[in-house]
Amino acid sequence: MKPILNTLMLATMAVAGFAADKKLNFHAEFPFTVGKVAMPAGQYSVAIATRTATVIQITNAGDGKSAFVNLPSKTALGAADRKAEIVFRCGDRGCSITKVANLLEGHANSAWTSKDKASKLIAISLTPNVNKAD
Numbered sequence: 707m708k709p710i711l712n713t714l715m716l717a718t719m720a721v722a723g724f725a726a727d728k729k730l731n732f733h734a735e736f737p738f739t740v741g742k743v744a745m746p747a748g749q750y751s752v753a754i755a756t757r758t759a760t761v762i763q764i765t766n767a768g769d770g771k772s773a774f775v776n777l778p779s780k781t782a783l784g785a786a787d788r789k790a791e792i793v794f795r796c797g798d799r800g801c802s803i804t805k806v807a808n809l810l811e812g813h814a815n816s817a818w819t820s821k822d823k824a825s826k827l828i829a830i831s832l833t834p835n836v837n838k839a840d
Contacts, residue, residue: 731752738803741774752809759809759810777816779815788811789831793806808832
């Protein structure tokens, strides 16, 4: 049992270390869901959680609560479309993440979405972490 726990702990640390490579921030003025996890309006960070860059970690800056979203469709972006943003699809069932662009430079990760005609897209710019000087 101990080798399994050690392996799990090392894998968790490896994922956390990789995710720390690039973390960006955003402020959502509306609640949203990540899978089945409800996230309130507020300040968040977003980071790549796996080396394949298809799983994205969303962390609430206030309470540290994290959730993961799988965005399996990865596409290269043209030079003219290089702004970092997170896109939400909002409809009758609430808001959920549908795309993260330029978390990994020059690429966008997207989820397959429903064809709900009553939904709208909301794009929020991602900003770099700002650390206070010691």
